[in-house]
Amino acid sequence: xxxxxxxxxxxxxxxxxxxxxxxxxxxxxxxxxxxxxxxxxxxxxxxxxxxxxxxxxxxxxxxxxxxxxxxxxxxxxxxxxxxxxxxxxxxxxxxxxxxxxxxxxxxxxxxxxxxxxxxxxxxxxxxxxxxxxxxxxxxxxxxxxxxxxxxxxxxxxxxxxxxxxxxxxxxxxxxxxxxxxxxxxxxxxxxxxxxxxxxxxxxxxxxxxxxxxxxxxxxxxxxxxxxxxxxxxxxxxxxxxxxxxxxxxxxxxxxxxxxxxxxx
Ligand code: MG
Ligand code: MG
Numbered sequence: 001x002x003x004x005x006x007x008x009x010x011x012x013x014x015x016x017x018x019x020x021x022x023x024x025x026x027x028x029x030x031x032x033x034x035x036x037x038x039x040x041x042x043x044x045x046x047x048x049x050x051x052x053x054x055x056x057x058x059x060x061x062x063x064x065x066x067x068x069x070x071x072x073x074x075x076x077x078x079x080x081x082x083x084x085x086x087x088x089x090x091x092x093x094x095x096x097x098x099x100x101x102x103x104x105x106x107x108x109x110x111x112x113x114x115x116x117x118x119x120x121x122x123x124x125x126x127x128x129x130x131x132x133x134x135x136x137x138x139x140x141x142x143x144x145x146x147x148x149x150x151x152x153x154x155x156x157x158x159x160x161x162x163x164x165x166x167x168x169x170x171x172x173x174x175x176x177x178x179x180x181x182x183x184x185x186x187x188x189x190x191x192x193x194x195x196x197x198x199x200x201x202x203x204x205x206x207x208x209x210x211x212x213x214x215x216x217x218x219x220x221x222x223x224x225x226x227x228x229x230x231x232x233x234x235x236x237x238x239x240x241x242x243x244x245x246x247x248x249x250x251x252x253x254x255x256x257x258x259x260x261x262x263x264x
Contacts, residue, residue, distance in 0.1 A: 002174060002182045004200030009107065010241045010248070013176065013202055016053070016109035017239045017250035019102050023047050024113050025255040027072075027100075031115045033092045037074035040098065041085035045071035048102045056101035056108055056179050065222030073099040073112075075224070080208050080216055080233040081170055082223045092118035095128065097235040101179055108179045110204045111251035112237035116260070124211070124232050127164065131209040131234035132253075134158040138187075138205045139240055142247040146197050152189025155207045159187075165214030167233070170225070172206045175239055199242050202250075206237030 005013065023044050030040060048055045048071065055071030062068065068084070075083035075097040076090070083097075090096060099112035114128050137154040156166050172185030183195045187207045210216075212231035219226060227233050240247040 002195065002201065003176050004198060005176060005202050005241060006200065009176070010200070010202070010243060010250075012105055012107040013109070013239065013241060014250045016102055016104040016107045017111060018109070018252065019048065019051050019053055019104055020100050020109035020111045021252040021255065023100050023102065024098060024111060025259065027098050028113075028115065028256045028259045031090070031096070031117060033118045034089045036087045036089050037076070037083070037085035037096065038087050040074060041070045041072050044100055051104070053102040053104040056103050057099075062222060068223060071100070073097070075099070075233070075235065077232050078227045078230045080167055080210065080225045080227060081235060082225055084221055084223055090117045093120055095120060095124055095232060095234070097233070099235065099237065106177060108175050108177070109251060110175055110179060110237060110239050112206060112235050113253060113256055114234045114236060126162075127209065127211050127232060128234050130159060130162045130164060131207050132236045134207045134209065135205060135236045135238060138207065139238060139247045139249065142197055142203070142205070142240060142242060144197055144199055144242060144245045147192055147194045148183055148185055148197065149189035149193030150191050151205060152186045153191050155205075156188040159207065159209045165210035165212060167208040167210060167214050167216055169216060170208055172204045172237070175202050175204050197242055199245065201242040202239065204237055204239045206235065208233060208235045
């Protein structure tokens with residue numbers, strides 16, 4: 001069942017998502033070779049709790065194994081999603097997708113950004129650029145009267161036109177009082193298909209895009225998902241609300257991009 005949000009609820013969603021954006025900004029300030037994803041996780045958890053919120057990912061149940069042990073997902077290079085923070089130092093040339101969620105005043109924020117660590121190869125930077133572009137193309141398609149399939153179509157068309165793979169096993173989602181609500185928001189689709197987009201709809205759009213084959217595998221920790229060909233994957237996510245007929249982006253990359261400068 002899809003829960004459409006009122007104006008007041010959209011503002012609560014905005015506050016939660018702005019906290020997630022601020023958390024990712026704190027992470028952006030720290031990312032460099034030698035830093036571990038466990039250090040980034042501790043920073044995120046403290047920042048979220050200091051702002052009166054709960055890190056939603058911590059303890060998130062897994063039907064196939066133990067609950068998620070950390071406050072961020074940190075997926076490095078060929079890891080696509082749900083990487084568990086660890087004590088391996090990030091290296092020059094790595095990329096790391098940091099996915100973060102927070103529950104503030106009863107509503108959830110959810111956003112992800114793929115960061116460069118030091119100097120990253122141009123071909124990898126292009127993967128990040130195209131994935132981020134596809135996110136915004138998906139967002140542009142999220143207008144009243146269109147359907148969820150229009151979002152996925154826009155993401156898929158852009159990424160596949162660059163020869164990249166679209167991961168199909170994991171998708172975006174409705175979001176609100178629960179982190180994952182209806183509808184599912186795939187990164188692939190057909191125009192005019194799927195649930196109708198209406199005012200008050202709140203969704204997370206999150207393309208997970210691979211440099212090579214979209215085939216993925218689950219690691220023995222039952223969380224970490226990797227590409228099977230070992231090539232890099234990128235993941236960018238915004239939470240949006242449909243407001244006055246079009247997408248209102250509740251999360252933000254603005255401060256992160258100021259820190260990153262013009263990387264790609
Ligand atoms: Mg997320
Ligand atoms: Mg999400």
